[in-house]
Amino acid sequence: MSETILSIRNLTANVDGTPILKGVNLEIKEGEVHAIMGRNGSGKSTLSKIIAGHPDYEVTGGEIIYQGESILDKEPNERANSGIFLAFQYPLAIPGVSNLDFMRVAYNAKRKYQGLEEVDTFDFEDLIEEKLEVVKMNPSFLQRSLNEGFSGGEKKRNEILQMALLNPTLTILDEIDSGLDIDALRIVSDGVNQLKTPEKGYLVITHYQRLLDYIEPDFVHVMKDGEIITSGGKELALELESRGYDFLDDKSTAGVGV
């Protein structure tokens, strides 16, 4: 039987005193791909940031259990080093920080956390060269400042490159498809699919069904107003695509059990 990677129970959270999550329940087991869909403002991106430990959100109730342990008291870097990876919807550009140096520092932070020796500049360059293939990225991107002057697609590929490097147990893709043309979407999804192994879990957050043609979910959840109002298999995404989010407005919150 596969192990549970992430278990979220009755999670409630505020931002600036305003309730934004109102009781979220979600369980992700090894090998599973879960998709969360919903309108803008439904709380789906908030959920991803809270799992990663964003300090702007205040958890007011419930639990997040990752690999059997509550992570609510853990710092964002501890969560990252223990294997949680959030691919950002809008990755930040940081002028002056070289992409290569940034990735080496991040990789070594994880090595250190695992009690392993840090890798030097030369060994790291060999390692990252291999990973570039996953997202078909030109090595020249490594010499540039982190995400500075990158197109939308290049930024997302850079996120997947980091994911390939850090080899997370739980990957959260926060609207990785927003603003991507079809070619970029294909490269990004291919990257994700290549890295998929049976012991990892995925949470794919998206507004559009299109992404789920490329990254096929086992479960689809729909969020509305800070709650998961319905869950189902991948056919739920197709239904949403054809009927729009409006049909949910009439529907009761009786979801399909997962």
Added chain:
Amino acid sequence: MAVQIPFATISQVHQTAVIEDVFFTGLLQHCQVNDKDPQWLQNVRQSAKSWLSTLSVPNRKDEDWRFIDLADLTKGKFVASLAEAKDHSPLQETKNSRLVFFNGTYSAELSDISALPQGVYIGDINSLPIEYDANKYFAQSHGAQDAFTSLNTAGGNSVAVVWVNKNVVVETPIQLVFITDGEKASTFTQPRILIVAEANSSISLLEEYTGVGEYFTNAVTEVFVKDNARVNHTRLQQESTASYHIGKTAISQSRDSHYTISEINLGAKLFRHNPEVLQQGEHTESNLNGLTIAMEEQTSDTHSIIALTKPNGTTNQLHKCIVGDRAHTVFNGKVFVTKEAQMTDAVQLNRNLMISPKARVDTKPELQITADNVKCAHGATVSQLEADEIFYLRSRGLNQNDANQLLIDAFAAEIIDRIAIESLKTRITATIKQKVSN
């Protein structure tokens, strides 16, 4: 000269002062006349001394000094003192092209200029061959009459000269390092440099200040960049944090010349630098890069003046400050574009990163244009470390300190990357890291 550029001199004159300034007089008592100085130099020193007797130490009522308080400095009792020369780890690039001074005195055993080609003179003004007309340059820069510059001219006892002959290209960077030991006595030193880059010559140099204990450095550097010459100048101030440093860099540029200064200000309890550029010929380019890191109770002030007085000149200035703890940085940048200076392009930007809520930043970019066909831009920003950037880095496994450090390094890197000497970049980056994380 028709141009009215208020170089620090002019605004500092206290014509009415009749009582000699106690601080200046006290310091001058410790300054010994160097009897090896040529007669013309002794005369210049004597007239600077008379001039100085009409001046007083600037105070906060002077517009150019209103952000900092010199009271702490003027209370100090500083004397000339000798120090034993200690080894100073040389840079790979300059180990055979450097002059070393301890407490203002030239150290022959630590200096080494064996890597320098023919056609460049480096050494004391008293050994300068007669054919070099130093009297046409020494203390002849604009602003030479301001109080601290006059103090240096009046009481200095040596002048380091870097003179590059016409058409000579010096590939090896040259280093001038001034080391002060103020541990035995509160020491007063007055480094003085004269740089003349003759027509079509090219040179890269590093001027460095460092030391231990309590002391007062009053440094003056004059740079003359003649027709079509190029000077790349790095000024590294790493004085002890118990010291006071007041410095002037006066640059005169002739037509088609290029001058770049990268000033890196890390040390001193109280620091003030006045880089003052005067473009005197057409198609002249001046670049001013600045990086100041002030922590603890440091005060660090850069007051620049850039005067474009001829057509088709360009100037590009980027001055960045990182301010933490209870430190205070000041930037005041004046750019003057005179009526004759048509088709000029002047850019000035001051960026400040505050890493502590108790730090203080004063910034005042100023632009004065009388020409009508020019391109000028100036601005200032003050920011803090961005919470979203920190979260992004932490979500990749970096702890809070490492994330902060990476962002601070990135802010500084934009200036450090402009330094021409590779091993110096590494050294400065490491020094900043240590300074900010302490």
